[in-house]
Amino acid sequence: MSAKSHTNTVLLPQKLILWGSIVATLVLVQLPYEKVDGKPVPTILFKNNPSLFVVYILSLNFSVFGSFTTISLQERYPRLGRCCLFLAVVSMAIGIAILAWLSVPSPFNLVAVQLRVY
Structure with missing residues (x-):
């Protein structure tokens, strides 16, 4: 196995996290906003949930930072690269969890909406 193919395989998760975070940020910029x-x-x-929006933005920032730092430092400092990759993966998971939590309607929210109507 050549060193070049091994490097490309190792960097695939970091590149996916980096591009996924950048695409999510670009989509976020295109959404309509209102002042809260x-x-x-x-x-x-x-x-x-404006506080969850702040947490989501922070998770995007940390995932971009972690993946970019991992790509930059992986060859010279593999231990630091693994720590940064862990930061990127956890941050991306938090961002995905926030989006999943907000996109699925909670039964408690539906009950609260029904009680306000009557």
């Missing part, structure tokens, strides 16, 4: 407590929040998914 004087701060812009996307009206889709984050309208009632």
Whole structure:
């Protein structure tokens, strides 16, 4: 096995995380926003949860930082590269979990909406 093919295989998860985070950021910029407590929040998914929007932005930042640092430092400092990869994976998982949690309607939220209507 040549060293070049091994390097490409090792960097595949880091590149996927980096490009996924960049695409998510570019999509986020295109969403419609409204002001909540004087701060812009996307009206889709984050309208009632501005604090989760901040956590989502931080998770995107850390996943981009971790994956980019891993790509940059993997060959010279493999231990530091693994730590940064762990940061990127955890941050990406948190971002995906936030989106999944906000996109699935909770039964408790439905009950609260029904009680307010009557």
